[in-house]
Structures are given as C-alpha cells and as structure tokens.
Amino acid sequence: MFQLAELTQLNDCFRPLSQRGGDRVFFCRIAGYSGDVAAFLRQYYEAARRSGVIIDGRIPNPTPDNLAYFNEMMGPAFQMDRDFLSQRLGRWLPRMTDGQRDAVVTALYATLDDMRRQGKNENMLRNAYMKYMCWLYYKFERIVNVLGGEALPKILYAGDVSHYELQLLTVLSRAGADIVLLECGGDQAYLTVDPQSAASRLYQAPGLGPFPAGFGVKQLQADLEREVRRQRLYGAPPALSPCTNAWVQRPELNAALTAVQTRGSDPRFFYNLFLCQYGVEDNLTYTNDLFAFYQSLKSGGRRICVVNGDPAPPGPEEIAAVKRGNYASVEQLAAGLAANIRYPANVELQRLMTKAFLDLVLEEGERCGGSVSKLTSRAVYLLCWLNRYQKDLFPDWKAPEVAVFLQFGKCASDTGALFLRLLARLPVDVLLLLPNLNEGSALHAPDLLEVHCPQSVVLDRFPVDQNQARVTTAAYQAERDLDRLMYQDTGLYRNQQYAKASTVLLQTMYEEIPILWDQELKYRPSFSAAGDTVTLPVICQKICGVKDGNASQYWLDIKKxxxxxxxxxxxxxxxxxxxxNPVKPYATQFLKNGRLLRSRIKSHSAYLYGILRAEMQEHLLDKLQLLLDQKLIRGTFENGTEYTVIATALNLSKDLLRKIQKFDFTKKNPKLIYINTTEKMISLEDSILTAFLSLVGFDVLFFVPTGYQCIEQHFARPLAGETQAGDYLYDLRVPDFNTVQEGGLHTIRKLFGRST
Structure with a gap:
C-alpha cells in the first residue's frame, strides 16, 4: 500500500515513482492562490486530462440503472474479506493486473476496515462497497489499470469533497494515484469530513492568497485551450532569447558602450539594454557628452537609429502597406497582422520579430479586455514603425549583433512607448533620454532600467553632428534653474510656458460675465496645468434680451x-x-479617413498659418481635428460639410491670427462678441468660426436682443449656454461703440436720432 508524502515543491508531483524514494504518493489540498499555484494547476490539469480523471464538483451517485447492472453482474452478496473483494474486483474490472488489483483490494479493505472500527454496521459497509465499485467502474475505470505505475495517474478534484468521496479517493491514493483537491472556497469544508487531515495534506507556501473570482476547472480548461491556440500562432520558435539588462554591472547610459561580445557568452541569448535616463548629470557639458557618446557608438561599429521625440505617425502609404482583414479575436488579429513581418535575409531575426510582436499584442489584448477595435490601430502602427526603422537597425543583421535605437526627448504617446517595448525584445539597445525633468514619460515596463539624474536641460534635438550641438553658458543655465524653482507647481507661469491646451466651458450667470471676462485664465475656476498641457475655462454664452429694456445701458454694457x-x-x-477663400479649392486634399493630413497642409502653398509659432500651429490643427471628430457642425462626414469646416478654419483673418499669435494660455484670452439684432440666421461659415475659436480658447458671446433662435441652425447640438437677460427688443441698430458712453450716446448722435 502506498504511503502519503509531504508536498513541499509543487513540481515534485510530476516526478516518476522511481525518483520518490519508495512507494509514495501525493494527496494534497490547495486552498490558496499564487502565480506558481496557477501554473502548477494548469500543468496538473493537462496531466489529469491526458492520463487521469478530472472531477468538477461532486461525483454523481450511482443511478438505479448502475446499481441494477452491478447486482446483475456481481450479485447482492458482500463479505468483509480480502479474498471476496479480490474475486469480485477481478470480475468487475478485468483489465487490472494482479498487482494493481491487489493494491486496490488492500486499500479498499483498509478503508472499509476503518469504517467498521468507527462503528459502521454491515449494511453501511455493503452500501459503501457497492458505491465504490460503481464509482470505480463508471468514473475511474480509465486509471485503475495504471495505478502504481512508473508514471502515476493524476486525479484533480475541484470542490468540497464529501465523506464517501474522500474514502474512495483514499482508496485510489493508497493504490497508487496522485490526487489534488482544489478548494477555491477555502479549507474549512474539508476539515468537517477529515478534522485531523489524516487522508491528505494541505499545501502551504508564503504569499498564498484567495483565488480570483471564477477560478476553477473551466478556467483552467479555457487557459490551456488559449495556450494551444497561441502556440499555433508562433510557428517555429526562434533559437535566441533576450537577456535584457541582467548583464549590466552599473546602471548608467554608458553601459550601452559595453562591447556586445563581452556582455555574455551563452549562445542561447542576445544581450541588450533597455534604459530610460531622466535628467542629466551636468547641464553645462551635457551636449558635448552626448556627442562623444554618439561618436563612441559609431566607432564601435554599432548600427544607430536616432529619433527626436515620439516617432512620427505612419503616413497613409505606410498604413496602406499593412495587409489586414476583419478579426473576431485578439489571437486572429495577432496572427493576421504578424504575417506582414518579413525579413528574408535572416530567418532567425524574422522569428524574433514575429515572436516579439505576437507577445506584445497578446499582452495588450489582455490589458484592454480583448477589444479588437482598440488594438488594431496600435498594432498597425507597430508594424509601420518596425518596417520604417528596420532598414536602419538591421540592414544585414547577424547574431550576436545588437543595434541601438535612441529616442531623445518626450515619450508622450502610449503607442510610441509600446513600440519601444517591442524593440526591447529584439537585438537592440533601446535608450530613452529625457533631459528635461518637466517632461513625463508614457514608458513603464518591469524590465526597464531607470536612471535618475539631478539636473535638467532643455534640448530639442540629439546632437548627431557637432555642427548641431548647442552649448549653454553658466548664466543661461542658472536662469533655467530659476525657471524651474519659480514656475513649477508654484502657481506662477512664465511667458508661453505651455504648448498645449484643452478647453472647458464655464456655466455662468449673466452678472458674472463682466467679472470673469477680463480676468486672466489662471484665476478662473477649473483652470489647471499638468505636464505641458493646461485646461482653459472659457465662456461661450448666448445673451437673449435686454436687461430692463434699457437699450442705452445695453450698448454700454457691451462696450465695457x-x-x-x-x-x-x-x-x-x-x-x-x-x-x-484660397484654401477652399484644396480642402479635399487635406483629409483622409477622417484625419487631417498635417504634413500636406503645412507644405501647401495655400497654408496661411506658417508664420505662427510652431506650437500654436499644432494647437490650431489639434482643435480643427477635434471640431471634426465632435461633428458639432451639422452635416460633418455626411454631405461634405467637413471640407467647408477645413476651408473656413484654415482661412482666419489677419486680425484673428495676430490675436492667436500672442495668446498665452495662462493669461487673458482673446474674445469674440457676435451681435445679431435681426431675424437673419448666422451663416454656416460663421457657425464654424465661432465653434472653432471657442475650442482654440476664445471667449465667445452672442448678443441676441430679439431672443430669436438665430445661431442654432448649423450646430448638431447647442454650442453656447443660453442666458435670459431681460425684455426682447427688435429693430435695434448696432451703434459705433466709440461713441457710446455713460448716460447714453454721444451728444452729437443724439441730435440726429437714437439707435432704438
């Protein structure tokens, strides 16, 4: 009879019998969860599926038909005798060998004898005997002929075991089977049937916690099926694997200068670096240090690709080159898009790229909940960038070469960060340098080596050529340091400190507008700044009617x-x-698939905004894209109105451009006052301009003394909040505001008539 062994290492359960130091089996209970436990259970489930038994919940009691068949074949007799049990078991399960039958008889007799000594009468013993025989035949027949073999059969029981079930499992354990009880609800239920843990042992290890909701046999089965599907995706695996950062002796940028041949000697790995450096060691010598670093890499014969800031988004031609279809799952998406990876010059590198891409896409698929639509565009971007840069990184790659991909400056794009993680799984040193401590990073990964330096410097490009290098004086750098002290998280802001802005609409009372109107944005409610972006609280209101019906005061209030x-x-x-409108003939060339073609717009002869600050140009194009995406103008992406939106927004007047050029996002914003005293509807172009300028950051007020619905026609939903100021007045004439003053109109104007 087999003896119960303590399970200290989970993988001991898979040892053959000859390596267990005698006739020893494992009968353990697992009531706590960890990553190691989950991996063990998946492996054990697969072993039980192949050559064992899996029980999810209770073992069904023998049916009347089962019992009738048993009585027909074996008769109703029962004797508490080993020879009787052996003879009946030989007839009932004839495939068992003599040794296996003897082991089962010994275990069955011992279990029944335990029951007899506990006071069970003969009828109870007979019922137990019949139940066990039926269970052995109908549930465990596939393993009884391999009990006690070199590879012991596995039984996985998930649930709360009953008294009779535990007795039968004890029989099988004593006869030579490994058993695991999966107790997702804890061990308390088991202890009610075996308070002393005499039949099995509870597995205990540091770090065990409760099982995740829904964990069980069905999830194990689903996990294994998913693993099988994924293995089919990969095809032949690469011979090499990445050894990332493990070889680094000192965490610093100069680790990239370590010769590839001296990083490690195991031919199964390539040794690469994945590093992000925040700040600089010495802001006075940083530029020269960078250039010297670059020259050292070149002199070492390394392939180097330098990118300033996030990689430029793929162009239409790059995206069109990626073959793709309709996918129902993340696995289909990964497999379909991975077919675009081609590197015929070196099959090993192609396999490395394919595996890295598949791994990353599947990981992201789990993170985003399996949403194919969210993942498709990101995966396409990865392939476009991989195709764009592989000719610089791997023109004629041979192991153990390791190229260098250096991204200098901000890493604000999640997809760009994902691309760096992809490259880090290839024979590439991936270096992200962020010298400006005011810029955050979207790159976060467990295998990323982060280096933090105390000083900060603003550089827009990596100095690959000494002619490009810019050096700073001590006084200049001192001024930058003072900037950081004064303007970082202090509520003080230097001129043009922020390059990006988003707007929120202030819901105000009529009486509040004069108070907020000439106020700097930083003092308004809901103003905030994070990173290089500010949130601008702007006013967009329609004022209906005239307060107290007083037209003179009405015009005076507007003048103020x-x-x-x-x-x-x-x-x-x-x-x-x-x-x-010089832009109108070309508007159709500036949009594709709902996205502005920015490079085409900026390079076109009809583009009027090239004189503006670069960051303001980007701000205007961002808001134009947002206006299109919001479909605020009725007919956008329905009847060609989107081209009118583009043509109108890209044809602002000189006065408006001057106001926009001087617009500082933390100070007073430009304004637009639109007065309509007539029954006319504002034009489509006026609707586009007012909506666009509001998104840009203008305060917009519509004064409509008639209260008519004269501004709403071309908006798909309300643009401005509506305030009822007073009585509706009609046929008012808009005065020359230079003549409007306290007490009414200018005296000379009074001689020739009123404006009411």
Missing part, C-alpha cells in the same frame, strides 16, 4: 466688454460661402 483683444461682429453674416 470690448478689450484690445476682442473681435466684434456687428452685422450678420460675418463670413459667407461666397467670400474669397
């Missing part, structure tokens, strides 16, 4: 709102579709 940065529209329409 006219600041030097205010554009006033006194007649409707402001802009019409028939007005000259």
């Amino acid at each position: 709102l006219i600041t030097p940065d205010t554009e006033v529209i006194r007649s409707v329409p402001w802009v019409q579709g028939t007005d000259p």
Whole structure:
C-alpha cells in the first residue's frame, strides 16, 4: 500500500515513482492562490486530462440503472474479506493486473476496515462497497489499470469533497494515484469530513492568497485551450532569447558602450539594454557628452537609429502597406497582422520579430479586455514603425549583433512607448533620454532600467553632428534653474510656458460675465496645468434680451466688454460661402479617413498659418481635428460639410491670427462678441468660426436682443449656454461703440436720432 508524502515543491508531483524514494504518493489540498499555484494547476490539469480523471464538483451517485447492472453482474452478496473483494474486483474490472488489483483490494479493505472500527454496521459497509465499485467502474475505470505505475495517474478534484468521496479517493491514493483537491472556497469544508487531515495534506507556501473570482476547472480548461491556440500562432520558435539588462554591472547610459561580445557568452541569448535616463548629470557639458557618446557608438561599429521625440505617425502609404482583414479575436488579429513581418535575409531575426510582436499584442489584448477595435490601430502602427526603422537597425543583421535605437526627448504617446517595448525584445539597445525633468514619460515596463539624474536641460534635438550641438553658458543655465524653482507647481507661469491646451466651458450667470471676462485664465475656476498641457475655462454664452429694456445701458454694457483683444461682429453674416477663400479649392486634399493630413497642409502653398509659432500651429490643427471628430457642425462626414469646416478654419483673418499669435494660455484670452439684432440666421461659415475659436480658447458671446433662435441652425447640438437677460427688443441698430458712453450716446448722435 502506498504511503502519503509531504508536498513541499509543487513540481515534485510530476516526478516518476522511481525518483520518490519508495512507494509514495501525493494527496494534497490547495486552498490558496499564487502565480506558481496557477501554473502548477494548469500543468496538473493537462496531466489529469491526458492520463487521469478530472472531477468538477461532486461525483454523481450511482443511478438505479448502475446499481441494477452491478447486482446483475456481481450479485447482492458482500463479505468483509480480502479474498471476496479480490474475486469480485477481478470480475468487475478485468483489465487490472494482479498487482494493481491487489493494491486496490488492500486499500479498499483498509478503508472499509476503518469504517467498521468507527462503528459502521454491515449494511453501511455493503452500501459503501457497492458505491465504490460503481464509482470505480463508471468514473475511474480509465486509471485503475495504471495505478502504481512508473508514471502515476493524476486525479484533480475541484470542490468540497464529501465523506464517501474522500474514502474512495483514499482508496485510489493508497493504490497508487496522485490526487489534488482544489478548494477555491477555502479549507474549512474539508476539515468537517477529515478534522485531523489524516487522508491528505494541505499545501502551504508564503504569499498564498484567495483565488480570483471564477477560478476553477473551466478556467483552467479555457487557459490551456488559449495556450494551444497561441502556440499555433508562433510557428517555429526562434533559437535566441533576450537577456535584457541582467548583464549590466552599473546602471548608467554608458553601459550601452559595453562591447556586445563581452556582455555574455551563452549562445542561447542576445544581450541588450533597455534604459530610460531622466535628467542629466551636468547641464553645462551635457551636449558635448552626448556627442562623444554618439561618436563612441559609431566607432564601435554599432548600427544607430536616432529619433527626436515620439516617432512620427505612419503616413497613409505606410498604413496602406499593412495587409489586414476583419478579426473576431485578439489571437486572429495577432496572427493576421504578424504575417506582414518579413525579413528574408535572416530567418532567425524574422522569428524574433514575429515572436516579439505576437507577445506584445497578446499582452495588450489582455490589458484592454480583448477589444479588437482598440488594438488594431496600435498594432498597425507597430508594424509601420518596425518596417520604417528596420532598414536602419538591421540592414544585414547577424547574431550576436545588437543595434541601438535612441529616442531623445518626450515619450508622450502610449503607442510610441509600446513600440519601444517591442524593440526591447529584439537585438537592440533601446535608450530613452529625457533631459528635461518637466517632461513625463508614457514608458513603464518591469524590465526597464531607470536612471535618475539631478539636473535638467532643455534640448530639442540629439546632437548627431557637432555642427548641431548647442552649448549653454553658466548664466543661461542658472536662469533655467530659476525657471524651474519659480514656475513649477508654484502657481506662477512664465511667458508661453505651455504648448498645449484643452478647453472647458464655464456655466455662468449673466452678472458674472463682466467679472470673469477680463480676468486672466489662471484665476478662473477649473483652470489647471499638468505636464505641458493646461485646461482653459472659457465662456461661450448666448445673451437673449435686454436687461430692463434699457437699450442705452445695453450698448454700454457691451462696450465695457470690448478689450484690445476682442473681435466684434456687428452685422450678420460675418463670413459667407461666397467670400474669397484660397484654401477652399484644396480642402479635399487635406483629409483622409477622417484625419487631417498635417504634413500636406503645412507644405501647401495655400497654408496661411506658417508664420505662427510652431506650437500654436499644432494647437490650431489639434482643435480643427477635434471640431471634426465632435461633428458639432451639422452635416460633418455626411454631405461634405467637413471640407467647408477645413476651408473656413484654415482661412482666419489677419486680425484673428495676430490675436492667436500672442495668446498665452495662462493669461487673458482673446474674445469674440457676435451681435445679431435681426431675424437673419448666422451663416454656416460663421457657425464654424465661432465653434472653432471657442475650442482654440476664445471667449465667445452672442448678443441676441430679439431672443430669436438665430445661431442654432448649423450646430448638431447647442454650442453656447443660453442666458435670459431681460425684455426682447427688435429693430435695434448696432451703434459705433466709440461713441457710446455713460448716460447714453454721444451728444452729437443724439441730435440726429437714437439707435432704438
């Protein structure tokens, strides 16, 4: 009879009998979860599926038909005798060898004898005997003829075991089977049937916690099926594996200069570096240090690819080159897109790239909940960038060569960070240098080596050529340090400190507008700054009616709102579709698949905004894209209105461009006052301009003394909040605001009539 062994290492369960130091089996209970436990259970489930038995829940009691067949074949007799049990077992399970039958008889007799000594009568022993015989035949017949062999059969029982089930499992354990009880609900239920843990042992290890919700046999089965599907995806595996950062003796950028041949000698691995350096050691010598570092890499014969900032988004031609289809699952997506990876010059490198791509896409698929739509565009970007840069990194790659991919400056894109993680799984040293401590990073990975330096410097390009190098004086650097002290998280802001902005609309009362109107944005409610982006609280209101019906005071109140940065529209329409517009003939060339073709726009002769600050140009194009995405203008992406939106937004007047050029996101913002005293609807172009300028950061006020719905026609949903200021007045004429003053109109104007 086999003896119970203690399970200290989970993998001991898979040892053959000859390596266990005698006739020893494992009968263990697992009531706690960890990563190692999950991996063991998957392996054990597969072993039980191949040559054992899996029980999910209780073993069904023998049916009346089962018992009738047993009585027909074996008769109703029962004797508490080993020879009787052996004779009946030989007839009932004839495939068992004499040795196996003897082992089962010995174990069965011992179990029944335990019951007899506990006071069970003969009828109870007979019932147990019949139940065990039926269970052996109907549930465990596939393993009884391999009990006690060199490779012991495995039984996986998931659930709360009953008294009779535990007795039968004890029989099988004593006869030579390994058994694992999976107790996702804890060990308390088991202890009610075996308080002394005499039949089995509880597995204990540091770090065990509760099982995740839904964990069980079905999840193990699903996990294994997914693993099988994924193994089919990969095909022939690469011979090499990455050894990332493990060889690094000192965490520093100069580790990349270590000769590849001296990093390690195991031919199964390539040795690469995955490093991100925040800040600089010495801001005065940093530029020269970078150039010397670059020259050292070149002199070492390394392939180097330098990218300033996030990789440029793939162009339409690059995206079109990626063959793709419709996918129902992440696995299908990964397999379909991986077929685009081709490197015929070296099959090993192609396998490495394919495996890295598949691994990363499948990981991201789990992180985003298996959403194929979210993952497709990111995976396509990865392939486009891999195709773009592989000619620089791997022109004629041979092991153990390791190229260098150096990204200098911000890593703000999640997809860009994903691309760096992809490269880090290839024979590439991936280096991300962030000299400006004010810039964060989207790159976070467990295998990333982070180096933090105390000083900060602003550089926009990596000095690959000494002619490009810029050196700073001590005074200049001292001023930059003072900037950081004064303008970082202090509520103080230097001129043009932020390059990006998003807007939120302030919901205000009519009486609040004069208070907020000429206020710097940083003092308004809901203003915030994070990284290089600020949130601008702007006003966009439609003022209906005239307070107290007093037209003179009405015009005076409007005049008080006219600041030097205010554009006033006194007649409707402001802009019409028939007005000259140099952009209109080319608008259809500037949009593809709903996205602005920015490089084409900027390089076109009709582009008017090239004189603006570079960051302001990007801001305007960002807001134009947002206006299109929001479909705020009725008909966008339905009847060609999107091209009118583009043509109108890219044809702002000189006065507006000057206001935008001087716009500092933390100070006073430019304004637009639109007055409509008539029954006319504002034009489509006016609707586009007011919506666009509001997104850019303008305060926009519509003054409509008639209260008519004259601004809403071309908006798919309300643009401005509506405030009822007073009585509706009609046929008002907009005065020359230079003549409006306290007490009414200018005296000379009074001689010739009123504006009411």
